[in-house]
Amino acid sequence: MYSRGVNTSERLIESTRELLWERGYVGTSPKAILERSGAGQGSMYHHFKGKPDLALAAIRRTAEEMRATAEGVLGGPGTPYERIEAYLRRERDVLRGCPVGRLTMDPDVVADDELRAPVDETLDWLRERIAGIVEEGREQGQFASSLDGEEIAAAIVATVQGGYVLARAAGSPAPFDAGVRGLLSLLASATPSA
Amino acid sequence: MYSRGVNTSERLIESTRELLWERGYVGTSPKAILERSGAGQGSMYHHFKGKPDLALAAIRRTAEEMRATAEGVLGGPGTPYERIEAYLRRERDVLRGCPVGRLTMDPDVVADDELRAPVDETLDWLRERIAGIVEEGREQGQFASSLDGEEIAAAIVATVQGGYVLARAAGSPAPFDAGVRGLLSLLASATPSA
């Protein structure tokens, strides 16, 4: 429940974001959204065309937020390795998983191009952003020239996304942290001089 | 009486396995299972206590199968690096995702210890199995002694699980393959002599 200062449309979107993160698209019912937001049936269908429309607004906002969070770390100070390390080690609520990545396991999201688009664009942007940083590191001689920026970036983002899977399976953040350490140890040893 | 082919209980389990893979636990209804298996309502509740009980049987079988498939590659011939490469490059229906890993995004599976157990045990076994191979490679001098077997194994399994996420987001297997190549390039360069 949100304070009365925030308008109904806003509360609906925020409640939907929470539920999509917790239960996914298939597992989130309009009824649950209404209960959490404190809005009535009529309000929801006044502001949004239906469940997919509201979910789209929620997914777009979550995607934007994830992008901003990542950019805050990746665009920070430090060497390429340090910025990648900062991204990998950044504080996360590991057991909750990634609010964007989890949507890829939702059949109704993947089947709908409009719902999938923000997910695709965000993860694509993230890989490109990291690929550029790896290339930067190569040019500076921090990484071996044999490395491919896009491939390393894909491995980095996959390690994070897969780390969530392992952590949720285990009921503990430990496998996530182990994977991150493993990847960083490989990256650290992939220097031209090593 | 085997003359009529596969028995009903078997068909129910197989149909449930398919649906869990395609739509997850929350997205799979008893009705859909009955339609796909050709069984009637009564048969299902005769053989199984309900949806969770049937799902448990299906998940256990899928987990066993995944383990056998992985062991087939990891226990094969070749150096430690080659066996890990064989595991990473093994043919996969990438866009369908991992039938075990995808269950970790299902709130009702993660919330139920009995349903989560086969998922946990399988991914845990996989990490341990690969960790042993990495240790083997270290002892043989193929991998740098600075590497930690369990950490590298976590990174490997996470790259696969996360690769599925990236591929499904993109609607293409390309990011999965890129991540695998990236990880292998890092592993290949993490030799004591490199």
Place this chain on the structure above:
DNA sequence: GTCTATACAGTGATAGAC
């Protein structure tokens, strides 16, 4: 073991009053 009938809450949406 399998079938049909039944139950009853939940889902996703529409209609119309205020």
Place this chain on the structure above:
DNA sequence: GTCTATCACTGTATAGAC
């Protein structure tokens, strides 16, 4: 803009006949 009423349909399960 928001509310309540209503609706057709699905989800999950039980009962009892065959």
